[in-house]
Amino acid sequence: MTPMIDMTFQLIAFFMVLINFTQSEQNEKVQLPDSELAKPPEVPLEFPITLHLTQEGRVIIGGQETGLEGLSPYLVKEKQVLQLKGQSISDATIVIRAHKAAATGKVQELIKVCQENSFEKFALRAKEYVKGN
Amino acid sequence: MKVRRNAGASEDKGVEIQMTPMIDIVFQLLIFFIMTFKIVSMEGDFNIRMPLAAPREGLPDDEQIPPMKVRLQAQANGDLASIKLNEKSFGTMEELRGYIMQLIGTERGPGSIQDTAEVELDCDYNLNYENVINVITAVSGYVDRDDNIVKLVEKIKFSPPRKPA
Numbered sequence: 672m673t674p675m676i677d678m679t680f681q682l683i684a685f686f687m688v689l690i691n692f693t694q695s696e697q698n699e700k701v702q703l704p705d706s707e708l709a710k711p712p713e714v715p716l717e718f719p720i721t722l723h724l725t726q727e728g729r730v731i732i733g734g735q736e737t738g739l740e741g742l743s744p745y746l747v748k749e750k751q752v753l754q755l756k757g758q759s760i761s762d763a764t765i766v767i768r769a770h771k772a773a774a775t776g777k778v779q780e781l782i783k784v785c786q787e788n789s790f791e792k793f794a795l796r797a798k799e800y801v802k803g804n
Numbered sequence: 805m806k807v808r809r810n811a812g813a814s815e816d817k818g819v820e821i822q823m824t825p826m827i828d829i830v831f832q833l834l835i836f837f838i839m840t841f842k843i844v845s846m847e848g849d850f851n852i853r854m855p856l857a858a859p860r861e862g863l864p865d866d867e868q869i870p871p872m873k874v875r876l877q878a879q880a881n882g883d884l885a886s887i888k889l890n891e892k893s894f895g896t897m898e899e900l901r902g903y904i905m906q907l908i909g910t911e912r913g914p915g916s917i918q919d920t921a922e923v924e925l926d927c928d929y930n931l932n933y934e935n936v937i938n939v940i941t942a943v944s945g946y947v948d949r950d951d952n953i954v955k956l957v958e959k960i961k962f963s964p965p966r967k968p969a
Contacts, residue, residue, distance in 0.1 A: 776929030
């Protein structure tokens with residue numbers, strides 16, 4: 672019995688340490704392009720707003736899927752949240768997680784919609800390229 | 805007065821740990837962690853500078869050199885057809901990176917070419933986004949032999965979007 676309990680606790684400890692609850696910013700519809708320079712930032716972004724762009728050009732924000740034309744109301748809500756927290760729009764960073772096969776024109780249109788809503792800072796997210804893959 | 809001891813036989817055995825409920829809980833925990841376990845690959849960001857549509861008033865900064873325009877043309881299926889920078893064509897990302905390294909030189913720090921240089925990406929509408937990230941990777945730096953990132957151009961922006969073909 673004792674060795675079995677030892678092993679079971681080892682396994683629990685292993686999975687507990689590796690568990691990652693911060694997966695809310697990911698979406699299974701989006702496969703990021705990879706880049707050798709995409710290293711996790713040392714300092715987290717101050718106020719990130721994550722937008723997923725699927726291969727078909729649909730945008731996912733906060734779990735809600737919409738077309739590019741229906742994105743503005745969501746951005747207005749984000750602006751209101753920023754104002755409630757006493758921050759300005761220039762503090763926010765729009766993190767774009769676009770599918771690797773999405774059309775670049777769609778990404779540019781997405782940036783344009785955000786610009787029309789006064790957002791200025793953008794970050795294009797990529798997956799870290801691991802040698803051998 | 806004599807105090808009678810409770811059935812004395814049970815005291816001699818000591819405290820017995822109930823293993824069955826403990827193992828039940830331990831297995832519950834184990835199953836929970838196994839089910840929620842997912843290998844997450846690391847992700848990083850490329851910052852891009854996209855000023856608002858209305859330019860700020862005032863004279864342009866004298867030290868600001870015009871951006872290097874990288875033109876990316878796409879095939880009908882979205883694959884990369886050609887890369888051009890200053891009317892010079894490049895076949896691979898390595899050639900583009902080599903050219904950028906020549907332009908930037910080795911000088912670093914405030915006021916250096918590396919600090920002020922800017923790249924503007926002019927892409928076809930249907931170009932696969934993966935190619936854009938590859939070009940941004942090529943112009944923004946490389947990993948040297950010691951696994952350190954050497955930065956090249958840090959200011960990157962997009963041209964206004966082209967109309968779909």
